[in-house]
Amino acid sequence: MLKQSLRRLRSVKSHPPPTADSVEFADWREEVAGALEALACVLAFEADRVRAGAEAAAAREHAAEIRRRSTEHPSASSPLAPVAAGGMRERQLCRSQPFADHGDQDSGLEADR
Secondary structure, eight states, X not given: OHHHHHHHHHHHHTOOOSOXXXXXXXXXXXXXXXXXXXXXXXXXXXXXXXHHHHHHHHHHHHHHHHHHHHXXXXXXXXXXXXXXXXXXXXXXXXXXXXXXXXXXXXXXXXXXX
16 A cells, blocks of 8 residues: 555656646645545554645645635636636545554655655
8 A cells, every 4th residue: 555655646746737826736736635645544654644644735725825826816818717616626534544564665755756
């Protein structure tokens, strides 16, 4: 599970949209947040789980800010149309389970290297 979560995070982070203030970028930040939350569920160390959760929350806040700006200042030629709140993905919740021995795992947050 840990390796899968790390691969998913790397994969998502490796494909950012070209425009940082677009709805597509906000969607990408939501996807990054989801990958971080999934990773947090399988990390063995509490400090790493907390950090991954904080990074996920920051990514979601950044996505929300981009969406707020796009609804406040949409232009006729801009692809930034207002996005309904329902467009945001549901947060993943970790299932309560004891952490198994993950063998060769590292903290998992070195995926940003």
